[in-house]
Amino acid sequence: MSASSTPESPLIETPERIALRRAVGDLGRRYGSSYFLARARAGEHTDELWSEAGKLGFLGVNLPEEYGGGGAGVYELSIVLEELGTVGCPLLMLVVSPAICGTILARFGTEEQKRAWLPGLADGSRRMAFAITEPEAGSNSHKLSTVAKRDGADWVLNGRKVFISGIDGADAVLVVGRTEDARTGKLKPALFILPRQTPGFEYRPIPMELLSPERQFQVFLDDVRLPADALVGDENAGLQQLFAGLNPERIMTAAFSLGVARQALNTAVDYAKTRTVWDTPIGAHQGLAHPLAQCAIEVELARLMMRKAAHLYDAGDDLAAGEAANMAKYASGEAATRTVDQAVQTLGGNGLTQEYGLAALLAATRVGRVAPVSREMILNYVAQHTLGLPRSY
Numbered sequence: 562m563s564a565s566s567t568p569e570s571p572l573i574e575t576p577e578r579i580a581l582r583r584a585v586g587d588l589g590r591r592y593g594s595s596y597f598l599a600r601a602r603a604g605e606h607t608d609e610l611w612s613e614a615g616k617l618g619f620l621g622v623n624l625p626e627e628y629g630g631g632g633a634g635v636y637e638l639s640i641v642l643e644e645l646g647t648v649g650c651p652l653l654m655l656v657v658s659p660a661i662c663g664t665i666l667a668r669f670g671t672e673e674q675k676r677a678w679l680p681g682l683a684d685g686s687r688r689m690a691f692a693i694t695e696p697e698a699g700s701n702s703h704k705l706s707t708v709a710k711r712d713g714a715d716w717v718l719n720g721r722k723v724f725i726s727g728i729d730g731a732d733a734v735l736v737v738g739r740t741e742d743a744r745t746g747k748l749k750p751a752l753f754i755l756p757r758q759t760p761g762f763e764y765r766p767i768p769m770e771l772l773s774p775e776r777q778f779q780v781f782l783d784d785v786r787l788p789a790d791a792l793v794g795d796e797n798a799g800l801q802q803l804f805a806g807l808n809p810e811r812i813m814t815a816a817f818s819l820g821v822a823r824q825a826l827n828t829a830v831d832y833a834k835t836r837t838v839w840d841t842p843i844g845a846h847q848g849l850a851h852p853l854a855q856c857a858i859e860v861e862l863a864r865l866m867m868r869k870a871a872h873l874y875d876a877g878d879d880l881a882a883g884e885a886a887n888m889a890k891y892a893s894g895e896a897a898t899r900t901v902d903q904a905v906q907t908l909g910g911n912g913l914t915q916e917y918g919l920a921a922l923l924a925a926t927r928v929g930r931v932a933p934v935s936r937e938m939i940l941n942y943v944a945q946h947t948l949g950l951p952r953s954y
């Protein structure tokens with residue numbers, strides 16, 4: 562379904578994908594926004610939804626069939642997140658567990674790592690968080706200072722991470738460190754699978770003003786000792802591994818934003834059709850109708866860019882997918898921010914009540930502007946790589 566209630570055309574999307582949209586929407590509607598927000602308010606997880614989505618094959622739809630996945634692509638996984646978001650259940654961990662971690666392990670993990678993790682990530686019985694952001698480095702990943710040193714056959718990790726989502730519900734964290742001296746300025750990342758119970762690994766929730774069952778954590782790594790096989794794949798392929806996760810991450814963040822935007826738009830349109838304070842429903846006033854129409858157009862444009870990015874990525878063109886995924890993430894974040902703002906305005910006072918669940922989305926839309934890469938860093942990317950302009954930093 563598009564932002565309105567028009568069915569998707571089979572000329573744009575295959576019947577299988579349209580059927581997947583419907584099936585995911587049917588599952589999500591059984592839970593809905595009131596379930597999702599109640600869990601968030603109680604500080605609880607949405608485990609039933611996660612595990613049902615896993616059993617139905619939605620979580621691992623992008624993972625290889627031989628490891629329990631659906632053998633489809635990030636396109637299909639973006640459908641899962643977008644449709645769950647549209648009915649009020651935007652599961653942020655879909656961006657992390659199957660999209661980033663699942664992709665990296667499927668493409669670069671050793672045979673043992675794939676067997677150990679992919680079936681569980683696919684059926685929802687196991688989850689993995691992803692930790693790259695550091696307090697000092699922020700958007701500048703060249704400044705990452707989490708260091709992994711060899712000690713005999715083991716690795717010993719030291720460092721700090723921040724804003725890491727969903728650690729409390731994860732079995733392990735995929736940690737991005739570096740094996741070389743942090744002061745060289747050149748990033749040579751190395752990725753490690755760090756089980757949550759490992760000694761020396763601590764995590765504390767960050768008090769956030771986001772209403773989400775998936776919380777963010779500060780991470781402390783103090784002499785964390787890991788066996789040799791905790792290193793993902795080949796030590797020299799860290800940069801490739803990291804890049805492999807970036808496009809799915811951006812495409813999925815676009816899906817997160819677009820689900821939230823569609824939920825808000827649908828709520829606002831339904832409300833505007835019936836709420837009457839003069840002689841006509843408020844939706845007849847162009848002061849409300851036109852901004853909502855603009856939002857519908859912007860959401861639909863962003864969805865097209867997201868599909869282009871997913872199509873390029875699934876077809877194996879990582880480079881072209883990079884530009885499209887950045888543009889899709891940017892466009893979706895902007896469309897969602899404007900759409901939720903307009904939806905809240907459309908509902909008047911009800912836009913701020915818990916009953917309609919829109920005010921909670923105001924903060925959620927900002928996530929799509931900041932993470933995993935900010936809108937400014939995407940504009941930097943497009944300025945430099947698409948337009949060939951010089952770099953300021």
Ligand SMILES: Cc1cc2nc3c(=O)[nH]c(=O)nc-3n(C[C@H](O)[C@H](O)[C@H](O)COP(=O)(O)OP(=O)(O)OC[C@H]3O[C@@H](n4cnc5c(N)ncnc54)[C@H](O)[C@@H]3O)c2cc1C
Nearest residue numbers: 691692693694699700724725726928932933935937938954
């Ligand atoms: C809800 C949420 C969930 C998250 N989940 C995860 C997770 O699971 N794992 C993880 O690793 N990280 C996660 N993050 C972290 C996220 O990826 C970072 O917040 C993001 O990369 C920005 O880094 P920063 O917050 O340090 O901002 P900073 O890098 O400090 O940036 C601050 C501001 O400066 C601007 N800026 C910086 N450099 C430039 C420049 N060169 N030109 C123009 N403007 C610039 C930025 O655009 C931004 O507006 C999450 C964040 C949030 C909010």
